[in-house]
Amino acid sequence: MVQESFALGNSLVHRLDPRFKIVMATLYAFAVALSNRFPALFLGLAFSFVLMGISRLPLWEVVKRVALVNGFVLFFWFVIPFTYPGEAVLSLGPLTATRDGVLICARITLKSNAILLAFIALIATSSVASLGAALGNLGVPEKMVHLLLLNYRYIFVMEEEYHRLVRSLTVRGFQPSTRVHTYKTFAYLVGMLFVRASERAERVYMAMLCRGFCGKFHSLHEFDRSRGDLFWLCxxxxxxxGILILEWVPF
Amino acid sequence: MACLVGDAALLLPNKKRDIMHISEGVLSGPVLISGIVLAATGTAIGLKKLNYDRIPRAAILSAAFFVASLIHVPIGPSSVHLILNGIVGLILGWGAFPVILVALTLQAVFFQFGGITTLGVNTVIMAFPAVLCYYLFGRLVGKGPRIALPAAFLCGSLSVFLAGILVGLALTFTEENFLKAAYLVVMAHIPVMIIEGIITAFCVLFLKKVQPEMLPGKIP
Structure with a gap:
């Protein structure tokens, strides 16, 4: 259920230094998110497609992921054109869509997908372990990095615990439905998960102390920036x- | 084999897109930046309160929350997935800010829900109600079941309601004509509010029996 399917691969983007990828993705995401003119947004989308192309990720998987994430955007298309004031362009029964509303939705769709594709190409192609080390290297507080890495480490363990609990529910004939009994069972399941997490945390911390933990994770990951990293950053x-020029310089 | 089939049916993977996370490209610059500032402040307070000896606990609990929030609970013909920010607040207090920030980061990396620019806003949407509920109900859930049960129910539903209101506010501050959309977001959360209330109430009841020291109750 929890998988880092995009992190596997050996394309150009996969080999880039994760620190550079984080910086690039962040700056780029903000540049696109804060733009509003269509030429700027189309340039952004085009660049995202280029990144996607060189990342050589399985196309069908990416399409599925993008479709799923567009739910929020779809919700906007259902609501905004019909509630935004302005000149009417289309009427469906009692509802009228306005030009401005449609334009806003088009903008949101472009921005959202441009940022999303760049994010998949740049960030999802790194493993969380290397992202954590990179964030620490970029100056994110150490405690935050510990939280991220330990959380990542134990998500899979907790998922296994969860599957075990669900299995034991299933063997006892549990059928989820809209009843208080179902909700009670799920609540106890969640509670049990927390109890197990808390007990495991104690054991883990003691084991860490035994191995001489004194507030620092030593990472064996060494970053070396190559010419390729600098090239892609440029x-x-x-x-x-280009996006900023298209957005701010009047033509 | 029957058991395997049942298993698969319970574990509906994250097929449904919830509207608790705001996607990239929707909000305006000022809203995104306020979100980042507020989330950074909350996270700084939370990290300050988390000593190194409590980091593994917070991280592993956060992994449990991550997994629990993928559980789909049936409601009529459809299903909703749990949010659980109320109970995160009860168990972790201010620690909810860093823990939720980390969970949202991982959600973005694994499923691309949310993203870099909206990370701040989305953290505030989930974590602010969690901390507020910790102060409102933390003491009450430590009392007898007559007070603790309704308090836990309120904690669960209020935290979802407030999260919905914050989504609405973020949309409305971006563009005042998004008001109708914001209203629909809050309305869409009413069934989730009720279910979260019930789940939180039973969950608190369970923790009180099994491991009462996980709940606050005796906060100074």
Whole structure:
């Protein structure tokens, strides 16, 4: 259920230094999110497609993921055109869609997908372990990095615990339905998960102390930036500059 | 084999997109930046209160929350997935901010729900109600079941309601004409509120029996 399917691979993007990828993705995401003119947004989307292309991720998987995440955008398409004031372009029974409303939705769709594709191409192609080390290297507080890495480490363990609890429910003939009994069972399941997590945490911490933990994780991960990293950073900066020019310079 | 089939049916993977996370590209600059500032402040307070000896506990509990929030609970013909921010607040207090920030980061990396620019806003949407509920109900859930049960129910439903209101506020501050959409978001959360209330109440009842020291109750 929890998988890092995109992190496997050996494309150009997979090999880039995760620190550079985080910086690129962040700057790029903000540049696109804060733009509003269509030429800027189309440039952004085009660059995202380029990144997607060189990441060589399985296309069908990406399409499925993008479709799923577009739910919120779809919700906007159902509501905003019909509630936004402005000149009417289309009427469906009692509802009229306005030009401004449609434009806003189009903007949101472009922005959302441009950022999403760049995120998949740049961030989802790194493992969480290397992202954590990279974040620490970029100056994120150490406690935060510990939380991220330990959380990641134990998600899979907790998932297994969860499957075990669900299995034992199933063997006892549990059938979920809209009843208080179902909710009670789920609540106890969640509670049991927390109790097991808390007990495991104590054992883990004691084991860490036994191994001499004194507030620091030593990472064996060494970062070395290559020419490729600098090249792609420059490309991203150029595209960001292009987006800013298209957004702010009146033609 | 029957058991395997039942298993699969329970574990509906994250097929449904919830509207608790705001997608990238929707909100305006000022809203995104306020979100980042508020989330950073909350996280700084939370990290300050989490000593190194409590980090593993917070991290592993947060992994449990991550997994629990993927559980789909049936409601009529449809299903909703649990949010559990009320109970996160009860168990972790201010620690809810860093823990939720980490969970949302991982959700973005694994499923691409939410993203970099909205990380701040989405953290505030979930974590602020959690901390508020900790102060409102933390003491009450430590009392006898007559007070603790309704308090836990309120804690669960109020935390979802407040999260919905915060989503609505983020949308309305971006563009005042999003008001109708914001209203629909809050309305859509009413069934989730009721279910979260029931689940939180039973969950607190369970923890009181099994491991009462996990709940606050005796906060100074």
């Amino acid at each position: 490309c991203t900066m150029t595209i960001i500059a």
